[in-house]
Amino acid sequence: MAAAAAQGFDVETATRAYLDLLQGPARARSDAYFEGGYWLILWNAVVAVLGYGLLLVTGGSARLSAWAARVTRRRWLQPGLYALPFTLATALIFLPWTIYEDFVREAQYGLMSQTFAAWGVDQLKALVIGLIGNFLFFIVIFAVIRRFRRGWWAIGAAVTIAFLFLAVAIAPVFVAPLFNTYSEMPAGPLRDRIVAVARENRIPADHIYVSDASRQTKRISANVSGIGPTIRITLNDNLLNRTGPDEVLAVMGHEMGHYVLNHVRNLVLGLGAILLLLFFLASRIVPGLIARHPRWGVRDVADPASAPLFLAFVSVAMVPLTPVMNTIVRHNESQADAFGLDAARAPDGFAKAAMRLSEYRKIEPGPVEEALFFDHPSGATRVRMSMQWKKDHVPNAQVERPALKFD
Structure with missing residues (x-):
């Protein structure tokens, strides 16, 4: 039946029906916001070099x-103590840029829901978390550098990966609730549909959480977070309030794909491979920079004072x-999209959700642009995938004329 339907359903026509919904000022704003993010990659590196460089040259x-x-006199403790004023100093140095990037720019494009005061409170919470995390991390990483003079870069990368796993594991339970309230998704037909899809794919669905993200942003979102016993699937209240049931189900199917396909673990390991390369390059470059600039007062790579140099190097290398x-x-993300389409069987719901995400993601980039700058498939790619799935799996599929409104 699906094969017969495929003959009368044109994927490109169906895709264009969705893409043409985002036009005029809304599309110009989306493109401008996302394209501005390309420059932020460079400017973030420049600001990092200037900020960390200030701590070194002075x-x-x-x-x-x-x-x-x-x-x-406990040498093992000294890096942790160093980390405390270092974290405070860098937070202060980077504060003007943080305000622009995370508050002013978001407000300019209509994505910010918080007042500046409320945003500032969240920043203070993040600072306290950073103080604790950096205190522990600096103790361990500099102990590795002192103990393993030649192979510290490999062991250091492994230690950093371990810290990442720990952070991912504890964040849903101990960190996320500091910024948002999490509650069980209300009982009803939509929850029943989500639970049914989860059970079909052997996914624990005893708890489905909703966060009050609308107090901070207008973005719709859901995520799978945690590792092992702390893994949980969460959707934000914007997703519930701004979209229809099929859209919610499609997005949750996507998030279930991350769970089934072990993407949280895979992403940490993928980042670990990049960290291994960065640590190796740093081990070859940073010691030479220290030797050539004695005025910085940094003794060697095992001196906590080298931290700004390491971080500046990483900021540049990440460009x-x-x-x-x-x-x-x-x-x-593309794998999760495919899984979600198969699991939720709501291609039009997925296409609508992709269009709503395009409020702040450029919807039709060129192929090179998408390959370089997009960490998710573009709206056009996702809508086209949805319509191809519809053609392949829905008997007598029809081109919809969706009615979506963009602010």
Whole structure:
């Protein structure tokens, strides 16, 4: 039956019916917002080099390291103590840029729901988390550098991956609730449909969480987070309030794909491979930079004062590596799209959700542009995939004339 339907259903016509919904000022705003993000990749690196460089050339980093050494003779503890004022200093140095990128720019494009004060409170929470995390990480990573003078880069990368796994595991339970309220999705027909799809794919569905993300942003979103016993599927209240049941089901099917296909684990491992390369390159480049700039006051790579140099190097190196990371993520997202279409069997719901995401993602990039800058398939790619699935699987498929309104 689906084969017969395929003869009368034109994928491109059906795709264009969706893509043409985003026109005029709404499309111009979406394109401008996303294309501006291309430049942010470069500007973030520039700001990082300037900020971390300031700590180096002024001797500020060396003074922080000396302070830690005066406070305690326990060498293993000194990097952790260094991390505390270092985290505060960098947060202050980068604050103007953080305000622009994370608040002003989001507000300019109509994506911010918070007041500046509320946003500031969330930033303070993130700062406290950063203080704790950096304290622990600096202790461990500099212990590795001291102990393994030649192979520290490989062991250091492995330690960083372990920290990433730990962060992913504890974030849903201990970190995310600091920023949002999470509640069980209300009982009803939509939850029943989601649970049915989950059970068909042997996915635990005892708990489906809804976050109050609307207090921060207008973006629709869902995610799978955690590892092992902390894995959970969450959708935000914007998704429930701004979309229809088929859209919600399609998005949740996509998130279930991440769970079944072990994408959380795979992404951490993929990032780990990139980290291994970065640590190796740093082990070859950073010692030479330290030796050539004695005025910085950094003794060697085992000195916590070298932290700004390492971080500046990583910031620069990630510019050419961003397309690599985007490709890894985009591949996983495409796999989850295919899984979600098979699981939810709601191709028009998926196409509508892709269009809503295009409120802030350029909808029709060129192929090279998509390959370099998109960490998710573009709206056009996703709608076309949905319509191809519809042609292949829905008997007597018809081209819809969807009615979606964009602000």
